[in-house]
Amino acid sequence: MDIIKKNLLMQIADLHSTPEGAYNIRANGMLDSRNTTKNIDIVSKTDKSGIDIIIKPGTVNESVHIPVIISETGLREIVYNDFYIGENSDVVIIAGCGIHNCGDQTSQHDGIHTFHIGKNAKVKYVERHYGDGDGNGETVMNPTTVVEIDDGGYMEMETTQIKGIDSTNRVTTAKLGNDAKIVVKEKIMTHGKQFANTEFTVDLNGENSGANVISRSVAKDRSHQIFKSNINGNNKCSGHTECDAIIMDEATVSAIPEITANSIDASLIHEAAIGKIAGEQLIKLMTLGLTEQEAEEQIVSGFLK
Amino acid sequence: MLKLENVSFEVETEDSTKKEILKDVSIEIDDRFVAITGPNGGGKSTLAKIIAGIYQPTSGKIYFDGMDITNMSITDRAKLGISFAFQQPVRFKGLTVKDLITLAAGKKINVSDACTYLSEVGLCARDYIDREVNASLSGGELKRIEIAMIMARGTKLSVFDEPEAGIDLWSFNNLIQVFQKMYKKTNGSIIIISHQERILDIADKVVVVANGRIKQYGKKSEILPELLGRNMSPCKVLTDNE
Numbered sequence: 157m158d159i160i161k162k163n164l165l166m167q168i169a170d171l172h173s174t175p176e177g178a179y180n181i182r183a184n185g186m187l188d189s190r191n192t193t194k195n196i197d198i199v200s201k202t203d204k205s206g207i208d209i210i211i212k213p214g215t216v217n218e219s220v221h222i223p224v225i226i227s228e229t230g231l232r233e234i235v236y237n238d239f240y241i242g243e244n245s246d247v248v249i250i251a252g253c254g255i256h257n258c259g260d261q262t263s264q265h266d267g268i269h270t271f272h273i274g275k276n277a278k279v280k281y282v283e284r285h286y287g288d289g290d291g292n293g294e295t296v297m298n299p300t301t302v303v304e305i306d307d308g309g310y311m312e313m314e315t316t317q318i319k320g321i322d323s324t325n326r327v328t329t330a331k332l333g334n335d336a337k338i339v340v341k342e343k344i345m346t347h348g349k350q351f352a353n354t355e356f357t358v359d360l361n362g363e364n365s366g367a368n369v370i371s372r373s374v375a376k377d378r379s380h381q382i383f384k385s386n387i388n389g390n391n392k393c394s395g396h397t398e399c400d401a402i403i404m405d406e407a408t409v410s411a412i413p414e415i416t417a418n419s420i421d422a423s424l425i426h427e428a429a430i431g432k433i434a435g436e437q438l439i440k441l442m443t444l445g446l447t448e449q450e451a452e453e454q455i456v457s458g459f460l461k
Numbered sequence: 462m463l464k465l466e467n468v469s470f471e472v473e474t475e476d477s478t479k480k481e482i483l484k485d486v487s488i489e490i491d492d493r494f495v496a497i498t499g500p501n502g503g504g505k506s507t508l509a510k511i512i513a514g515i516y517q518p519t520s521g522k523i524y525f526d527g528m529d530i531t532n533m534s535i536t537d538r539a540k541l542g543i544s545f546a547f548q549q550p551v552r553f554k555g556l557t558v559k560d561l562i563t564l565a566a567g568k569k570i571n572v573s574d575a576c577t578y579l580s581e582v583g584l585c586a587r588d589y590i591d592r593e594v595n596a597s598l599s600g601g602e603l604k605r606i607e608i609a610m611i612m613a614r615g616t617k618l619s620v621f622d623e624p625e626a627g628i629d630l631w632s633f634n635n636l637i638q639v640f641q642k643m644y645k646k647t648n649g650s651i652i653i654i655s656h657q658e659r660i661l662d663i664a665d666k667v668v669v670v671a672n673g674r675i676k677q678y679g680k681k682s683e684i685l686p687e688l689l690g691r692n693m694s695p696c697k698v699l700t701d702n703e
Contacts (some may be wrong), residue, residue, distance in 0.1 A: 372555075400554065439515055440551040443563050444614065445539040454564065458555035 157188070164225040164254030167286040175250075179221040180207055182235070184228045196220055196247075202423045204235035206268075211251075211276065213242030221250045224267065229259020229293045234266045239316040243306075244272035252284040255320075257293045264296040271301070273336075276308040283313070288322025294322040301328040305336035307362065317352065318460065319345065332393075334362035342371040343460045346379035346407070356385040359424070360393035369397040374456050375407035386414040389422025399428040402459060404452075462650055463490045463512065463618065468521030470507055482507045484673040486521070490652065494644050496664035496681075497654045498688070503671040505654045506548060512652070513545035525618070542617035543645040546610070548626060548654075550603040552595050558606055559590045565610035578609040581642070583635050600627040600660050608639065619643075621653045625660065637663065661685060 157165075161183055169175070175362050177194035181188040185205075195215040198210045205244065209220055222237065257263040266342050273279055287295035297317075305311055309332075317324060332340050338358065358367040367387055375381050387395035399411040413426035433455050441451035467471075470483040483504050497505050512523065514535040523531045530538055553561070563577050566567045576586035582605035592598065594606065604627055611619050624640075625633055637659055644651060644663070653660055661667055667684040669677040677684050 371550055397555065434551070436547075436551045437553060437680045439535060440547065441564065442535040443515075443539050444610070445536060445559075445567055446564065447536050454560075455553065458553060458557075458560060461555050 157183070158227075159438070160227045160256050163226050164221055164227070164256055164288075167288075168225075168249040168252030168254040169221055169223045169250050173217075176223040177219045177221070178192065178202070178209075179223075180209075181221075182224045184226055185231055185233050193218065198222075199366065201236060204236050205233060207240070209237065209239045211239070211241050211245050211247055212318065214242055215242060215247060219248040219250065219433040223251065224253040224265060225256075226254070226263050226265060227256040229257050229263055229289075229291060230261030232262070232264040234268070237267065237269045239269065239271045239279075241273045241277045241279050241309075244276050246273070246278040248280045248282070250282045252282075252286070253297055253299075254285075255295045255297070256289040257287065257295050258289040258291040259293045260291055262294040262296055264294075264298070266300070268300045269302070271305075271311065273303065273305045273309040273311055275306045277306075278310045281314070282314045283315045284374060285315075285317040285321055285324070287322070289295070289320075295320060295422045296323045296351040297321050298325045299327075301326075302375045303328070303330040303338065305330065305332045307333040307340060308335045309333070310337045312341075314341045316343045316460075317345070318343070319347075321346075321352070322348075322350050323393045324352045324354075328355065329357045329359075330367070332357045332362050332365040332367065335364045336362055337366045337367070340367075340369045340371075342369075342373075344371070344373040344381065345456075345460060346381055347376040348375075348379060349377070351381075352379070353382045354384070356387075356397070358385075358387045358395065359390060360388060360395055361390050363392050365391065365393045367393075367395045367397075371399045372401075372459060373399075373409065374402045374404065375409050376404045378406045380407065381409045382412070383410065383412070384412045385426070385429075387416070387424055387426075389415070389417045389419055389424050391419050392421035393423070395422070395424040397426045399430075400459075401430040402456065403430060403432055462526060463652075464488070464524040465511075466522040466524070468511060468518045468523065469502075470511060470516060471519045482673055483511070483518070486667065486673075488675055488678060490666075490667040491648075493650045494640075494663065494665045495650075495652050495668060496661045496666075497652065497668045497670055498656060498661055499670040499676065504673045505670050506622050508670060509545065509620050509652070509654055512618075512620055513543055515545070539616075542649075544611045544614045544616045544619045546607045546619070546621040546624060548622040550599075550607040552603070554593065554595050557590070558594060559591050561594055561606065561610055562613050565613040567614070570613070573604055574613075578612045579606075581612060581639055582606070582609045582647055583632060584609070601629060601632060604628055605632070608636075612643065615647060616649060618650050618652065621651070621655075623654050623656070625655060625657050633657075633659075658685075658689065661688075 196210045197210040383399040411428035415424035579586045
């Protein structure tokens with residue numbers, strides 16, 4: 157693996173060497189390397205591009221890394237990954253996509269991830285998106301995540317897009333059974349002329365199901381962001397969605413939260429706040445000896461931490 | 462150490478008229494512990510912000526250790542050795558107590574360093590070090606963290622704007638000790654804006670600011686008896702016959 161690919165891997169998965177446990181590394185549209193364990197199997201799809209990740213019931217304290225890296229300009233791909241998380245398991249899945257585009261053509265990765273989370277299973281899903289390269293070609297990522305959580309299941313989804321993605325359309329849908337919970341933490345920073353659209357739709361179908369969708373974003377330069385979240389309370393359930401955005405320069409941000417209660421016992425809250433960095437925050441850090449620029453950087457990096 | 466020469470500060474009010482908040486203030490402060498007191502709206506906080514560089518005076522000069530700092534930015538004054546504790550501390554989403562204390566110290570600090578500063582202000586580091594300085598902290602907790610940051614800076618001059626405001630009685634007793642300790646341990650100077658007799662009582666000198674001017678400045682033994690004995694009512698009592 158060359159230095160560019162290694163750097164992408166480090167950015168999206170903190171991987172300095174081969175990961176422990178199960179992994180599947182996809183580079184420039186091909187399988188680079190794979191490892192399976194006694195409890196976690198990874199199988200290539202035969203009808204389309206992608207893999208099935210099968211986690212046996214009762215698998216605990218194991219992790220799966222499935223990074224995707226693209227360093228060829230003009231490569232466009234659609235990848236279907238299906239996760240089958242067995243009952244009573246407790247696992248961490250680290251996905252992510254890094255694109256290095258130093259050419260003139262658009263490089264694009266569209267990942268369609270479907271999670272089938274079994275009864276009382278617990279999953280932490282971490283997804284990081286990153287782009288670099290000094291070419292004129294665009295870097296595009298459109299992740300779609302479809303989640304079905306069976307009774308008592310839990311999913312924590314942490315998605316981060318910090319740098320270098322020119323255009324993204326992120327769509328996440330989730331359907332929850334009885335006592336199932338989902339927590340989504342999204343962090344996005346856009347700069348230049350970038351565009352980011354994120355949409356969350358959560359159907360709280362089960363009794364005592366719950367959702368917490370939290371988005372924090374920073375829009376710099378002339379970038380544009382749209383955040384949509386839609387929580388449907390179809391049973392006795394609790395849902396909370398929160399969008400908190402910092403705008404800078406000439407950036408624009410729209411937050412469109414929607415909550416629908418279809419049950420008398422549904423309890424739903426939405427919160428959205430957009431604004432520039434408060435002047436008093438800058439002043440406070442300047443009284444500690446930071447320049448205005450340094451203060452701004454600290455505030456932004458803390459906000460997206 | 463600090464000298465203000467004919468400092469005035471004007472603001473424009475909503476109806477576009479000018480209001481003078483500080484009027485031709487001249488004062489030289491050389492003592493290590495000076496308390497500034499006076500009625501609300503008299504210009505005390507403005508004076509403190511003028512010293513920290515948050516406000517630029519409309520006219521006049523400010524000198525720090527003989528250097529003209531009138532046109533210096535907040536950052537440059539901070540680097541020169543001026544610290545300022547806000548009356549209403551600022552909240553930050555995402556930045557933790559440790560982040561802020563580290564920024565204040567200006568260098569990487571370890572947990573035990575942070576612990577020293579926090580325990581000085583009566584906070585257990587274990588409970589606070591990783592907390593975000595956001596709305597989940599109470600006003601009193603924020604005030605203590607604000608003071609811990611000033612201690613971590615350890616600069617030549619520390620200016621506190623009403624450190625006692627929003628702090629409960631128990632914490633207030635400790636606060637007095639914090640300032641006494643700071644006075645004994647460090648070589649820096651302290652300027653505290655305060656309404657509290659017990660804080661004024663531990664100062665070397667007391668300044669009374671009212672209506673944008675320095676009304677009195679002197680040893681606490683000279684100022685305090687008069688200040689505490691005086692009827693502070695702004696007008697005479699109205700009766701039915703008037």
